Amino acid sequence: MTAVSEHQAGTRDDELVRALAAPDDTEIAQLDAWWRANNYLTIGQIYLGGNPLLREPLSAEHIKPRLLGHWGTSPGLSLIYAHVSRLIRRTGQQAIYLAGPGHGGPALVAAGYLEGTYSEVYPDVSQDEAGMLRLFRQFSSPGGIPSHVSVTTPGSIHEGGELGYVLVHAFGAVMDNPDLLAVAVVGDGEAETGPLEGSWKGVSFINPARDGAVLPILHLNGAKIAGPTVLARKDPAEVRALLQGHGYEIIEVTGADLPGMHHRFAAALAEAWGKIRAIQQAAREGEWDGTRPRWPLIILRSPKGWTGPEEVDGIKVTGSWRSHQVPLSGVRDNPEHLAILDTWLRSYRPEELFDPTGAPTELVRALAPEGDLRMSASPHANGGRLTEDLDLPDFRDYAIEVPRPAAQHAESTRKLGEMMRDIYARNPYSFRLFCPDETNSNRLGAIFEVSDRGFMEHVTDEDVKISRDGRVMEVLSEHNCHGWLEGYTLTGRHGMFATYEAFAMVSASQTVQHGKWLQEAKHLPWRAKVPSLNVLLTSTAWRNDHNGFSHQGPGLIQVVLTQRGDVARVYLPPDANTLLSVADHCFRSRSYINLIVIDKQPQLQFLTMDEAIEHCTRGAGIWEWAGTDDGTSDPDIVLACAGDVVTMETVAAAQILKEKLLGLKVRVVNVVDLMTLVRPKDHPHGMSETMFTELFTDTVDVVFSFHGYPGAIHQLVHGRPDADRFRVRGFIEQGTTTTPFDMTVRNKASRYHLVMDAINNAKRLPRGATELKTWCEQQLAKHETYVVEHLEDMPEVRDWTLGDWAEQG
């Protein structure tokens, strides 16, 4: 980005701040004109289906048949937009705008329209009367645009529908983005949510030298849908204390008077910007003592529905929750309401704001920045434009030697940690790991060889691998980790969120919402693709020896399966080499949600790197070495598996069958890319009917051992030839603090269960099957006894892996 302000060079910041703080009358008039135009266009979107410039008297036929939209928060959003635009124009500051109260969509759409960006990306919504009419009509209409700030809104990286994430997105956006200012408006309704309250602490992780800045603006307009908010009704001293406690310097602007509010908000914004610049300059010029800066924060108290009708039908509207959505609801049928609307719209003096063609006048545009500096046009808010491929090492360099399959154990994620260590080193400004305090626990600690954890609060001499300069982001909040990564990728950089499998459900709604964002973005040619959201789930349900049932839940797979095929990807690599291959693929991909599930504990290794690459490329394949299938005809039974522990059990089951039931033709199929199971018409990764039949046959029963809930497989294979023949074992909500083998027994997914399933479902049974079933039952009974007796005599708790079993003969 090369845009440079006329003011930037040669003007010292403090002079600039003084000038910014004291707009002259001309500037006030220009600010107010923008604001009026923005408000006018907002109301037009909610109400008008005709007569956009009010060139004729307003009549019922100009009113939309159905009134939808949110007025209450919009004037505050627009006021802030106008003032930040002036700041950008005067300083050349690169800035993006995140609207926490994203239901104030029309305000941000209007701003993009005033800036010209809207017409650039949607040429039919031109800056003239016809375009304005289209702007109005499309809003909240079938075939038009949604009512919220959303993917379709240029300049946005934040859909404000599900509240709570505006600050996490903002903080993620500014990491490794030193020149960026993210202006994040927090609504006071949103401020009641847990995720938002947990996100103020972003300042405890932002390095003023290396990162950009977030300027939170807490917009207290007092009400949510139907009642007051906590922060608006608390003693203001308490609100200040709360935010000071989070580490901010508070600047307050309160009122509804004009032009007073313009003067005071301009002064507040100037002060905030000045503080930010001072903090950054000190840090960047080596004058920072390392104390966490007190970043500025603005509290703006202005009436909900400000500049709207004070009263309707004798009841107060402006300044109350009644202005949340459509303050005048009966406009079409009620002449009095129509008259109020007419007066209201004309109070903005549209004739001063739009020229005869309908384009914004010079008065309106005087303080607006141009080109990429326009917040609606910032490339940071269309991060794909700034995305560069990662400089990736060759993942084959981290391969584990696998001389023969299922013979040795390794911690697979440790190899991924080594690969990510080198990705960190090669990409010092564009790759981060986000993890709730579990980087080491998840065996990814090699990263700490090249980067500390980042932390701006007090660090002691005894602390390990944590510093101001660290770029590994550990905070015990899945919401922060997930949201930061979203902000980081939506602004064009790469990363991974690694978490305990069960607790991925904490941020499941973020996964859902980000998926929706990516789904919609694919339909907009002007939105460049962004790096994928890579989620590594480890410390899985099957290996939580240390923790209890609360830590056992593969639910996020189920959630990702609900998303559209154009974004959802689920990988279950069974060992280190497949993990490396999958990770490499994910780091290269764009605009997906890549879910990778693999445990961190020592686990059997199956494939050499070459085999792993081939296997991952196909997504699923027959493991001939594991079965007894000679490939010349259909097997008697297919044992399929997806997931590490269940693959181990499947391979073990096949081995038992091989040794104890001579003549049974067993085929072992492993699935790495879960979406290959789906029909190609439902998912681009879906394997062809031919390949499906090659793997699973058309008629032979399949015993499928799955890492997650069994229902997932049933829904995935629906529509495949005779899907009823799939018998699925998986996690059936049986868990506690116990050994992994006991976990498989509790969930009826142990090798012995699989052997019995195979016998019960095989097309043809050699002699000895009944005896083998009995033997399996005995083994399980032995295990039961063993567990019960265990409390009495405390034998060694054995981790019955395949290797152990093999040794037992």
Added chain:
Amino acid sequence: MTAVSEHQAGTRDDELVRALAAPDDTEIAQLDAWWRANNYLTIGQIYLGGNPLLREPLSAEHIKPRLLGHWGTSPGLSLIYAHVSRLIRRTGQQAIYLAGPGHGGPALVAAGYLEGTYSEVYPDVSQDEAGMLRLFRQFSSPGGIPSHVSVTTPGSIHEGGELGYVLVHAFGAVMDNPDLLAVAVVGDGEAETGPLEGSWKGVSFINPARDGAVLPILHLNGAKIAGPTVLARKDPAEVRALLQGHGYEIIEVTGADLPGMHHRFAAALAEAWGKIRAIQQAAREGEWDGTRPRWPLIILRSPKGWTGPEEVDGIKVTGSWRSHQVPLSGVRDNPEHLAILDTWLRSYRPEELFDPTGAPTELVRALAPEGDLRMSASPHANGGRLTEDLDLPDFRDYAIEVPRPAAQHAESTRKLGEMMRDIYARNPYSFRLFCPDETNSNRLGAIFEVSDRGFMEHVTDEDVKISRDGRVMEVLSEHNCHGWLEGYTLTGRHGMFATYEAFAMVSASQTVQHGKWLQEAKHLPWRAKVPSLNVLLTSTAWRNDHNGFSHQGPGLIQVVLTQRGDVARVYLPPDANTLLSVADHCFRSRSYINLIVIDKQPQLQFLTMDEAIEHCTRGAGIWEWAGTDDGTSDPDIVLACAGDVVTMETVAAAQILKEKLLGLKVRVVNVVDLMTLVRPKDHPHGMSETMFTELFTDTVDVVFSFHGYPGAIHQLVHGRPDADRFRVRGFIEQGTTTTPFDMTVRNKASRYHLVMDAINNAKRLPRGATELKTWCEQQLAKHETYVVEHLEDMPEVRDWTLGDWAEQG
């Protein structure tokens, strides 16, 4: 509860507070003895498999083969337990203990054991040497108990595995529970989570006259798994400001010195209790001016792993994250470590703590309360013991007259609102609605005729239905709403969480974790069943005209389907009368998660109350009036549906087929209770094979129109006769701000799609089928054109309901 303290009567609180604040040497000795005993038993659980009383020198064979558990947080938890026990003993205060750092399980298990409760509920874990050995061996062992505070821990209503909910559970527990004190320990790791940060504001909703009190104790021990925490490393003045900002009066206790810490913590606890009593007495004696009280909060700063080994192998352990789990890991093989453990254990002087039989000595038990006042035995923490049936009105009194099916519209949830209004009135202390600011929006506003919203911050004259006395709980936080209801029901009271369907995913992990709790509780005979967690999902995916794609997501159904059949219930009543019948059933039920999904908008009404009752009792049934199936033989096609909008479309499709394809035998099946689809062996509600065949036949194709994601039905019907014949339409992630009919078109689930599906899959086709398919395609094309043209000519946006369609002929 009738337990009365010897001290309670006749002693004024301030005298009591003074006495509590200054324990004499005897009391200090007693407090310390309890604490030492509690710590000893904690370490014993982590390490010892033999020699529980250290009667012999410690040797490797006494050490468990695998060392699991969390030591770091435990001594702090135990110190607090000891002091609160003394408070109870001296004051008769009813109290429960919620351990946010619930991985400190052994500390709470030990406390329950010392109090005798543990042996009462688990007689084989007796208060003698053999029992103590069993206590140690069972911990974190296969067949034993999990490592966390969990369902198996007497006195707990809070599993601390997934962090963040300790305060919401505590606040829910004290609502309408004026005599209860909930002591809620917040760990400083947990304090980083969003849900926890969003839960401090519970004090803004607690009425000191009617509700009990929460005493939060923020336990800053400085570290989480592998690094420091934000709150522990912030300037203490900032931490104070933060919590004062939330509305608390801060009391701090810092240090590691003994007995100094006992003196200071006793004084702090006394001060806190005195403040609570003063606030409550003022409010209850009419001396409250209505200002939100400043409730006390204790910040306890003590070292992580306090009283553990200072150093191991020359590296600092106590006071560092290294003491988080097992500070000495090599005890079995490393004689030096073994010696450290021996010294460490003996430092507590077990010979003073346990008598020759192994029972706790009088010194240890001197300050412990008895009977139901023991926190581990409190009936509030086994809420089923206190649960009384709701006094329910007859739900039939709210019935909608339905002279003929599918002929009139009504807002179904409005009738539920009327029913809940009367439940509120009849049960003024044991029923609450929890809702994120959407009670009116969800058409449940009739409740406000008998109760305001509860709010303790400033209320103005202009506010409506909000007051100190309100008992409707509105806060814009799904986490708070869900968690408060959990706390409320786990302490034996009833309620409902009503929320926008899509945003139920925000608290999905709470639904998961609560489900796990209920699942496990069913296996414990001593845990009495509690009222169910009733979740009403409304403002659904299909009817979010006002909002965008972010508001469209039926994901929670998918999540609940992953839970075990003994707790998971999903209901999709299609109209008002079925909703009333379902709600009545749910309000009477115990220990389930009842998910009820129905939209709030005006919708077609299908069944009379008598029909609704019969239909809901069966859970699914044939709607003969809607189809052309004469019941004498199998139909040509089954049109099945579950959910309101999709039922409307299904009935409409059947009507089209009836009118336009004479001779086709169409059967319409509606499913209210989703779990009836599952095989009876997988869910108790699963319908018999016979009934399944009666409804769906064995071989006729089924076009199933489902409210949620189609995959849900595929997984539910797996294993039913020829499950492949189910062709499912549902929500496929297509959405925006649009009309409900357009939503069905976008998701390929409109009446026209269903008609075409029926034709494509019917067993037998009368003449005219091809023409009808063409007609359907024309209708859809007309709709497309209509949508596209709409932006140009702005015709009325029609909500094509069945009634409209019927009128069109």
